[in-house]
Amino acid sequence: MMLRVLLVLTLFPFFAVAASLPVPEQGPALRIQGSNTIGAALGPALVKGLMEHQGLQGVHSEPGDGANEQRVIGKTRQGKTVTIEVAAHGSSTGFAALKKAGADLAASSRPIKDSELVDLEPLGDLKGPGAEQVIAIDGLAIILNPQNPLNTLNTEQLAQIFNGEASTWEALGGIGGPIHVYARDDQSGTYDTFKELVLNRRSKPLVASAKRFESSEALSDAVSQDPQGIGFIGLPYVRQAKAVAIVDGDSQPMLALNSLIATEDYPLSRRLFFYLPPSGRNPWAKALVDFTQTSKGQAIVAANGFIAQQVQAIAVQPRPSMPEDYQAIAREAQRLTVNFRFEEGSASLDNKARQDLQRVVTYLKSHEKLDKQVTLVGFGDAKNDPQRAALLSKLRAMAVRRELVKSGVVLRDIRGFGAQMPVAANTADEGRIKNRRVEVWVY
Numbered sequence: 001m002m003l004r005v006l007l008v009l010t011l012f013p014f015f016a017v018a019a020s021l022p023v024p025e026q027g028p029a030l031r032i033q034g035s036n037t038i039g040a041a042l043g044p045a046l047v048k049g050l051m052e053h054q055g056l057q058g059v060h061s062e063p064g065d066g067a068n069e070q071r072v073i074g075k076t077r078q079g080k081t082v083t084i085e086v087a088a089h090g091s092s093t094g095f096a097a098l099k100k101a102g103a104d105l106a107a108s109s110r111p112i113k114d115s116e117l118v119d120l121e122p123l124g125d126l127k128g129p130g131a132e133q134v135i136a137i138d139g140l141a142i143i144l145n146p147q148n149p150l151n152t153l154n155t156e157q158l159a160q161i162f163n164g165e166a167s168t169w170e171a172l173g174g175i176g177g178p179i180h181v182y183a184r185d186d187q188s189g190t191y192d193t194f195k196e197l198v199l200n201r202r203s204k205p206l207v208a209s210a211k212r213f214e215s216s217e218a219l220s221d222a223v224s225q226d227p228q229g230i231g232f233i234g235l236p237y238v239r240q241a242k243a244v245a246i247v248d249g250d251s252q253p254m255l256a257l258n259s260l261i262a263t264e265d266y267p268l269s270r271r272l273f274f275y276l277p278p279s280g281r282n283p284w285a286k287a288l289v290d291f292t293q294t295s296k297g298q299a300i301v302a303a304n305g306f307i308a309q310q311v312q313a314i315a316v317q318p319r320p321s322m323p324e325d326y327q328a329i330a331r332e333a334q335r336l337t338v339n340f341r342f343e344e345g346s347a348s349l350d351n352k353a354r355q356d357l358q359r360v361v362t363y364l365k366s367h368e369k370l371d372k373q374v375t376l377v378g379f380g381d382a383k384n385d386p387q388r389a390a391l392l393s394k395l396r397a398m399a400v401r402r403e404l405v406k407s408g409v410v411l412r413d414i415r416g417f418g419a420q421m422p423v424a425a426n427t428a429d430e431g432r433i434k435n436r437r438v439e440v441w442v443y
Contacts, residue, residue, distance in 0.1 A: 020054075021054060021283050021284055021287055022283060023076060023080045023082055027083075028071075028083045028084055028085045029082050029083060029084055029282075029284045030047075030084040030085070030104050030105065030282055030284035030285055030288065031084075031085045031087075031097075031102065031103045031104050031105070032047070032084070032085065032086045032087070032094075032103060032104070032105045032106075032107055032285075032288075033086075033087045033088075033089070033093055033094045033097040033098075033102065033103040033105075033106060033107070034087075034088070034089075034090070034091050034093060034094025034095075034097075034103075034106045034107035034108050035088065035090065035091045035094065035107045035108050035109040035189070035192070035272070036068060036088040036089070036090060036109075036187065036188075036189045036192060037109040037138065037189030037190075037192055037193060037272065038088070038107040038108075038109060038135075038189070038272055039068065039086050039087065039088025039089075039107055040068070040088050040189055041304055042135075042136065042272075042300075042301065042304045042306060043086050043088070043107055044061055044070055044072050044086050045300050045303070045304055046135075046288060046291065046292050046297060046300055046301075047072045047084045047086065047288065048061070048072055049291060049296060049297060049300050050284075050287060050288050050291045051072065051074040051082065051084070052074075053291060053296065054287075055076075055077065056074030056075060056076060056082055057074060057075050057076075057077070058073075058074060058075050059072065059073070059074035060072070060073060060074075061073075064085060064086075064087065066087070068087065068088040068089055068187070069085070069086065069087045069088070070085075070086050071083050071084070071085050071086075072084045072086065084284065087103075088107075090192075091106075091107070091108040091109050091110050092116075094106030094107055094108055094275070095108070095112065095116045095119070095120065095275070098120055098123060098275070098277055099119060099120055099123075104277075104282035104284070104285045105274055105275070105276055105282070105285040105288065105289075106274070106275040107272075107273070107274060107275075108272075108273045108274075108275060109138065109189070109192060109193065109196070109270065109272050109273070110196060110270070110273075111132075111271070111273065112126055112127065112132070112273075112275060120277070122279070123277035123278065123279050123280075124277055124278030124279045125278060126275050126277065126278075127351070128278060128351075129351045129354050129355075130276065130278065131275060131276050131277065131278055132273060132275060132351045133273060133274045133275070133276060133289050133292070133293070133351070133355075134271045134272070134273055134309070134351065134352040134355070135272050135273065135274050135289075135292045135293075135297075135301065136271075136272045136298075136301040136306040136307060136308065136309070137261055137262060137264060137269055137270070137271060137272070137306065137307040137309070138193055138261075138269065138270050138271075138272055138306055138307070139234075139235055139256055139258075139261035139266055139268055139269040139270075139307060140190065140193055140194055140197070140232045140233065140234065140235075140256065140268040141232070141233050141234070141235055141238050141243040141256040141268075142158065142230065142231075142232055142243065142244050142246060142256075142268070143220060143223050143224075143230070143231050143232070143233055143238055143241035143242060143243055143244075144223065144229065144230055144241065144242045144244055145223060145224060145225070145226055145227045145228070145229050145241070145242065146224065146240070146241065146242045147227050148169070148174060148176065148227065148242065149174060149175065150169075150172065150173070150174045150244060151244055151245060151253075152244060152245045152246075152247060152253045153172070153244055153245075153246060153247070154246070154247040154248065155197075155198060155246065155247070155248045155267055155268075155425075156202075157172060158198050158246075159198050159199060159201075159202040159204050161179055161181065161230060162181055162183070162194075162198065162199060162204075162206055162207060162210070162232075163199065163202075163204035163205065163206070163207055164181070164207030164208075164209065165204075166179065167179055169228065176227055176228045177228060178228060179228060179230060180211070180226055180228045180229045180230070181206075181207055181209065181210040181211070181229075181230060181231070182210065182211050182213065182219050182222055182223050182226075182229055182230065182231035183206060183210045183211070183212055183213070183219075183231065183232065184212065184213055184214075184216070184219060184232075185212045185213060185214050186212075187214070188214075190216065190232065190233065190234050193268075193270060194232045194268075196270065197267075197268050197270060198268070201428070201430075216233055216234060216236075216237040217237060217239065219231050219233060219237075220233050220237045220238060220239045220240070220241050221239060221240065221241075223241045224239065224240040224241040224242075232268075234305050235256055235258070235261070235305065235307075236305045237305075238256075243255060243256055246266070246267045246268055247267070248267035248423070248424045248425050248431065249422060249424055249425025249426060249427065249431060250422050250425070250426075251265075251267065251422050251423050251424060251425075252319075252321065252421070252423075254266045254267065254423075256268065258307055259312065259314050259337050261307045262307050262308075262309070262310075262312070262337040262338070263337055263338065263339040263439075264339055264341070264434060265339065265423040265434075267423075267424060269307075271352065272306065274288070274289050274292065276289050293309075293355065295310075298310055309352075309355075309356070309359065310337075310359075311336055311337060311338055311359050311360060311362075311363040312336070312337045313334040313335070313336060313337075313442060314334055314335055314336075314337060315330075315334050315335075316330045316334075316335050317330070318330045318331055322421065323417060323420055323421070325415065325417075326377070326415075326417060326420075326421070329375060329377065329415070329441055332443060333375060333441040333442055333443045334441065334442055335439055335440070335441050335442075336360065336363065336439075336440040336441070336442060338356045338359065338360055338440055339437045339438065339439060340353040340356060340357075340396075340400050340437065340438040340440075341353055341433065341434070341436065341437050341438075342396065342399075342433070342436050344429065344433055347395065347396065347399055348399075349399065349400070349403070353400075357400075357403050357404065357407075360404070360440060361404065361407040361409065364409060364442070367442070369442050369443075370408055370409050370410065371410050372410050372411070372412040373412060373442055373443045374404070374409060374411055374412055374440060374441065374442055374443075375411070375412050375413040375414070375415065375440075375441045375443070376397040376400055376401055376411060376413075376414050376415070376438055376439070376440060376441075377397065377415045377416075377417060377438065377439040377440075377441060378393035378394050378395070378396040378397035378398075378414070378415065378416045378417065378437075378438045378439075379393050379396075379416075379417050379418070379419070379420070379421060379422075379435060379436070379437050379438070379439075380392045380393040380396065380416075380418060380419055380435060380436050381419060381422075381426045381431075381432040381435040381436055382419040382422075382426045383418075383419065386418055386419070389418035389419045390416050390417070390418035391416065392416075392418075393416035393417055393418050393419075393436075394414060394415070394416025395416075396416075396436060396437075396438050397414045397415065397416060397438050398414060399438075400438045400440075401414055412443065419435070422435050423435060423437070
């Protein structure tokens with residue numbers, strides 16, 4: 001899919017960050033626990049950004065009491081020390097720490113589980129829009145040696161390759177003999193992401209012969225120099241290697257483009273979260289969540305190699321595989337890098353979609369596109385009755401329309417394409433949820 005990015009960025013003036021936060025007499029001002037993907041670098045970087053935004057001086061990080069722990073420290077103009085602790089031991093540890101009152105904010109690279117939600121009910125509804133905050137989108141590229149003739153792999157093949165079930169390139173229709181698997185080490189958030197999206201969903205471990213790397217750069221360079229190599233890497237580290245397109249189920253092959261990860265269409269994309277307990281809310285935790293959603297916060301997200309939640313307009317090249325009516329839209333309009341998605345088993349917008357509504361409205365206002373310049377395009381998962389799928393996809397678009405109308409947006413058109421153009425396999429709940437989406441097109 002060829003996409004031309006128009007450099008149109010939307011800022012986030014609708015999020016306010018509290019000023020003059022209180023400084024505790026003793027102990028940390030904020031304790032964050034959870035995901036290594038977030039806590040290793042992104043979380044501390046956001047904390048530093050907030051502290052500097054608050055006017056603290058000499059902001060710096062120091063090692064914490066244990067491995068994968070650090071303190072971010074700054075001083076007020078009055079000379080008082082402010083400390084924020086970040087522990088990165090895995091998403092589940094964040095929720096466990098909230099229960100034991102050992103953390104004020106949980107960082108997670110997956111949605112909260114139903115069992116955790118029930119367990120934490122005394123703290124309030126952690127699925128509420130103020131509690132569950134999507135802070136960034138993460139995506140992985142699958143890389144090969146540039147001389148490898150394969151250009152596309154599907155998610156089932158990836159699981160077989162990295163588990164060792166597929167051991168030769170010939171088994172995948174390629175050439176080159178034995179497959180050499182390269183992977184990040186166990187401390188890597190990138191490895192956590194790959195396990196979650198590919199291996200764990202198929203209950204497969206990483207093959208024991210995989211060559212492990214602490215450095216993303218070193219892994220990428222090793223694959224680029226090995227004709228039989230394959231690895232996974234964060235987007236900024238493709239370097240001289242060759243990224244392949246990924247297919248999930250009946251989806252089109254998708255390259256790891258920022259725009260496809262931003263819309264969460266790319267199969268190896270996922271959301272990163274902060275979870276803020278509604279009860280006994282720590283003011284520094286609330287301020288960090290709010291700061292993360294500002295343009296400054298999202299710039300820090302991008303600087304750390306993740307995909308920021310900024311609205312861009314992109315031109316989509318029509319393809320013969322697209323429905324003719326969809327091609328007609330693509331020829332005349334640009335697509336925004338936002339997909340609205342829904343709560344599982346519901347027509348209600350999920351928490352990210354509620355925030356994205358504000359981002360889209362801000363974009364439309366700043367570009368004078370409030371009056372009949374927007375078409376909403378709905379999609380759904382496969383149903384026994386194609387007409388029912390088409391109806392449900394249009395109803396989802398109408399649900400988005402109802403919210404946009406409240407902000408003065410007059411729609412040009414609403415379309416429903418049913419189960420056409422899936423972006424994920426319909427064989428699992430995660431895939432069906434991704435396929436139930438609404439795109440925004442502007443003229």
